[in-house]
Amino acid sequence: MTLTQTDLTGRSILAGESVAGTGATVHGADPATGEALEPGYTLIDEDQLAAATAAAEEAFASFSRLDPTAHADFLERIADNIEAVGEELVARAMAETGLSEARLTGERGRTTGQLRLFARVVRQGDHRGVRIDPALPERTPAPRTDIRQRKIPLGPVAVFGASNFPLAFSTAGGDTAAALAAGCPVVFKAHNAHPGTSEIVGRALADAVAEAGLHPGVFSLVYGQGSRIGQALAADPVIQAVGFTGSRGAGLALVATAAARPVPIPVYAEMSSINxxxxxxxxxxxxxxxxxxxxxxxxxxxxxxxxxxxxxxxxxxxxxxxxxxxxxxxxxxxxxxxxxxxxxxxxxxxxxxxxxxxxxxxxxxxxxxxxxxxxxxxxxxxxxxxxxxxxxxxxxxxxxxxxxxxxxxxxxxxxxxxxxxxxxxxxxxxxxxxxxxxxxxxxxxxxxxxxxxxxxGGWPTGVEVGHAMVHGGPFPATSDGRTTSVGTLAIERFLRPVAYQDLPDDLLPEPLRRANPWHLNRRLDGRLELAGEQA
Amino acid sequence: MTLTQTDLTGRSILAGESVAGTGATVHGADPATGEALEPGYTLIDEDQLAAATAAAEEAFASFSRLDPTAHADFLERIADNIEAVGEELVARAMAETGLSEARLTGERGRTTGQLRLFARVVRQGDHRGVRIDPALPERTPAPRTDIRQRKIPLGPVAVFGASNFPLAFSTAGGDTAAALAAGCPVVFKAHNAHPGTSEIVGRALADAVAEAGLHPGVFSLVYGQGSRIGQALAADPVIQAVGFTGSRGAGLALVATAAARPVPIPVYAEMSSINxxxxxxxxxxxxxxxxxxxxxxxxxxxxxxxxxxxxxxxxxxxxxxxxxxxxxxxxxxxxxxxxxxxxxxxxxxxxxxxxxxxxxxxxxxxxxxxxxxxxxxxxxxxxxxxxxxxxxxxxxxxxxxxxxxxxxxxxxxxxxxxxxxxxxxxxxxxxxxxxxxxxxxxxxxxxxxxxxxxxxGGWPTGVEVGHAMVHGGPFPATSDGRTTSVGTLAIERFLRPVAYQDLPDDLLPEPLRRANPWHLNRRLDGRLELAGEQA
The missing domain is CATH 3.40.309.10 (Aldehyde Dehydrogenase; Chain A, domain 2)
Structure with missing residues (x-):
């Protein structure tokens, strides 16, 4: 494991490879003193970005089909790796953000906690949304064929780091965790205000990818200029959804870019709220x-x-x-x-x-x-x-x-x-x-x-990470009020339903096979059937 | 009941009122002969449209809170009323579309069948998506408060009739049924190619609203010019979602209008597929x-x-x-x-x-x-x-x-x-x-x-209406591949989640109350708990 090294590289991680950008160099800064922090981070260009998205596309086939155990183990391994970094992570985040040790220690716990929560979701499997309407060969006037539905991951996802949560809404934060749990490779664009924190977490995540034997394209961490590389990422034909937390202006720019694509994609931008x-x-x-x-x-x-x-x-x-x-x-x-x-x-x-x-x-x-x-x-x-x-x-x-x-x-x-x-x-x-x-x-x-x-009776700050949380809301709080960026329901923003009609059992994906090999809860002719109830 | 009258009025139904439009008159035509069909239908203007949407907004408060029994009864009553029209409905649809009696009889059965299917969904209640994370007062380092989640209807919905399904994708068709089942009032814009069919069904639906004692704004049927009134409907600030089936050009125009609103809204446009x-x-x-x-x-x-x-x-x-x-x-x-x-x-x-x-x-x-x-x-x-x-x-x-x-x-x-x-x-x-x-x-x-x-092993025509069906798909098949326009999953396109934290029980909506008065299945701390399992 290389992740506990403190010698930061100032480089992007493109599908497991440490790569220097061809563009300008940016530095984090300690806002308490104004002092620039080493190392400088080189910004990538469009060709380098395309290498990351192409790798994400390549990784999708195998990553989207991972069995639940390997998938959940991977999410837990990310959490383990982040914890294994030790206090250097919190120290770097403090220097880059001015946030307190207590706050950042809590935020780290929240970050690893939500990765482990999503691991449980992946093991449990309800997000696969299995629905089965069995064939009714005797039905009149026409027989019904066998129809089965499950949800599949959308494809590679772009996630943008937020300035105000260098851990929980950044590299391995909520959107990354939800997308990876859904089975979507992630191309993560770091916020340039905390590049070192992003690198430490990004290396922990990339190491988890390698240790789990996954395709390296499952995760990339890129440093780039927002108005150039951020926009190019949202416009990239490989990318199938965007997760963003930040200003209304930047969020709306991503929404516009995504809508103007030949094939538009959803943007989940959390933007502006006065609560x-x-x-x-x-x-x-x-x-x-x-x-x-x-x-x-x-x-x-x-x-x-x-x-x-x-x-x-x-x-x-x-x-x-x-x-x-x-x-x-x-x-x-x-x-x-x-x-x-x-x-x-x-x-x-x-x-x-x-x-x-x-x-x-x-x-x-x-x-x-x-x-x-x-x-x-x-x-x-x-x-x-x-x-x-x-x-x-x-x-x-x-x-x-x-x-x-x-x-x-x-x-x-x-x-x-x-x-x-x-x-x-x-x-x-x-x-x-x-x-x-x-x-x-x-x-x-x-x-x-x-x-x-x-x-x-309480105060809105302090967002619990659980199954019932909604961290979302009507425009302009977010660009899509039908979803949440915190809590386990967030996995659904990266999924879509597909129906399979009359497929031979061995061609069906595992979640839909007759023997229910993944022991999933299923909706049978509209009625929920818990896995424990089955013979 | 007035709905079996064959004396069509040529008028819109604005929140229960039969209203003549101020604009031009359009006629249906028998495509087999080219013959124009009486009566002429007068097209409404923007002010008349605004009356319909304002009434829909007024109706939302009570309609969105209907108890499951009254709500399901209402959907079944629509189906009953459509059937009560008798063969005049099929005859008019044949004259306006050139489609065969067998096809339209089947389509009528599908239309009433999906209304009754949604009635069962409403009675059963899983679409309310109840999730409960109970308080953990002893948790360290910080206690957890009680958090409960349910899905609520988005608000008034605009539905556009399709030329090719004068019943099942029109006035009381799939999107209308799903929206009404979700608890959303509907402003329906008729396709001008089958205005008489639309009126017959629209009256059956408006009668059901009146008979059920609901606010008349729950449903309006409008005749208008697509590029003018259709666009105005999608732009109306009251409208919170759009359902559309038709051409790629018309669908994309609605998507653009919805995205350009001060508060953008989702558009579910089914557009183009070569299957x-x-x-x-x-x-x-x-x-x-x-x-x-x-x-x-x-x-x-x-x-x-x-x-x-x-x-x-x-x-x-x-x-x-x-x-x-x-x-x-x-x-x-x-x-x-x-x-x-x-x-x-x-x-x-x-x-x-x-x-x-x-x-x-x-x-x-x-x-x-x-x-x-x-x-x-x-x-x-x-x-x-x-x-x-x-x-x-x-x-x-x-x-x-x-x-x-x-x-x-x-x-x-x-x-x-x-x-x-x-x-x-x-x-x-x-x-x-x-x-x-x-x-x-x-x-x-x-x-x-x-x-x-x-x-x-089969052919794609003939879309089964059930729980597992997906009638949707990636762009440009639809404008939003995360959803379906046929089958019970369609109700979710008109819902969004809301979380309630630490609310006194009597202020909680019924689906979330501790006594579970609606006997709903609930996700308790992440685990599905069927209503039948409860004490």
């Missing part, structure tokens, strides 16, 4: 300071650079809401800015807050203090009322970082109306007591059409 | 005449106007293939043209066959004779070789109607290579014997990536 929170009067009858502190923690954690950070809070007018607002101001005053991911992201956050604060009818609720490092601006909470909010599109825009906007509302009707004007969101959060149920019942249908996940 | 058939030597050792006769029947049935008609047949070079080709010529010679759907479609078919026949390297295998009616051109089968086929894009284009192209191949390798060059298809059909299994094993992975359904 509204609805505070009801009843929730403010308890410990308001605890609520305000938890809110400020959710806004400022990871310097606010979380897709689900609560950027909007509806607070009732009146004394209970006033008390909450005052408590937020106090909690914020003791909060220091934390290093943001890059200087550009910090600059963009400052500009966004300045713009928001300058809008008519928007006032400052409170600010923290600046952090001691570079790129650690002071967290900010601003305030306004519903009418101002509804009147001004600027107030609906995401400000990526530790900022939030409190919106004072004067009646349940006004609240429900305002909720109906929101764009698509990843999450919507309720703080309520039993007295508020009547209003919440009116609000819930609105929120279901707006968001992918609805919470009561 | 390759692969004849192996082994299959030609038996009764070649029977095979040729069945093939000609599949090509010429419904005048070839079926999405799954076999437009391409790979035939081995050599004496067995020669015998098949000669038999096709003989079978075709005794075949008469049947009335096509419209004069425009017949003209387009004639032009397509002329163009194909004029290509270098393409020769005539055989022709039938013209039919006795108008618009009943003589069926045609042409021939070529693989090299010519691969060299000329014209030979890959669908000719909608009774035509097919035999491609002589000289080796299994050539066959597999040619298959890899095909565009996305609805179906791929194999005729083989045990001796051919080795080649077929090489071909199957190619076909899985090309087609939505793979058949052995």
């Amino acid at each position: 509204p929170v609805f505070l009801f009067d009843g929730a403010l009858q308890g410990d308001v300071d605890a609520l305000a502190t938890a809110f400020v923690g959710s806004v400022t954690g990871s310097s606010g650079q979380l897709c689900t950070a609560p950027g909007l809070v509806f607070v009732p007018a009146g004394p209970a809401g006033d008390a909450f607002t005052a408590s937020v101001e106090r909690a914020l005053a003791t909060t220091a800015g934390q290093t943001m991911l890059t200087a550009a992201i910090a600059d963009s956050w400052v500009a966004g807050v300045d713009t928001l604060a300058a809008q008519e009818g928007v006032y400052l609720v409170g600010r923290g203090r600046e952090g001691d490092t570079e790129n650690a601006p002071a967290p900010a909470v601003l305030g306004t009322d519903v009418a101002t909010f509804l009147d001004n599109e600027v107030l609906h825009e995401e400000i990526f970082g530790a900022a939030s906007l409190l919106i004072r509302y004067s009646s349940p009707e006004e609240l429900v109306h305002a909720a109906g004007q929101l764009e698509g969101q990843l999450t919507a959060t309720l703080h309520l007591s039993e007295d508020d149920h009547a209003t919440v019942e009116t609000l819930l249908p609105v929120l279901e059409r707006t968001a992918g996940r609805i919470l009561a | 390759p058939v692969f004849l192996f030597d082994g299959a030609l050792q038996g009764d070649v005449d029977a095979l040729a006769t069945a093939f000609v029947g599949s090509v010429t049935g419904s005048s070839g106007q079926l999405c799954t008609a076999p437009g391409l047949v790979f035939v081995p070079a050599g004496p067995a293939g020669d015998a098949f080709t000669a038999s096709v010529e003989r079978a075709l010679a005794t075949t008469a043209g049947q009335t096509m759907l419209t004069a425009a479609i017949a003209d387009s078919w004639v032009a397509g066959v002329d163009t194909l026949a004029a290509q270098e390297g393409v020769y005539l295998v055989g022709r039938g004779r013209e039919g006795d009616t108008e618009n009943a051109p003589a069926p045609a089968v042409l021939g070529t070789d693989v090299a010519t086929f691969l060299d000329n894009e014209v030979l890959h284009e669908e000719i909608f109607g009774a035509a097919s192209l035999l491609i002589r191949y000289s080796s299994p390798e050539e066959l597999v290579h040619a298959a890899g060059q095909l565009e996305g298809q609805l179906t791929a059909t194999l005729h083989l014997s045990e001796d051919d299994h080795a080649t077929v094993e090489t071909l199957l992975p190619v076909l899985e990536r090309t087609a939505g359904r793979i058949l052995a």
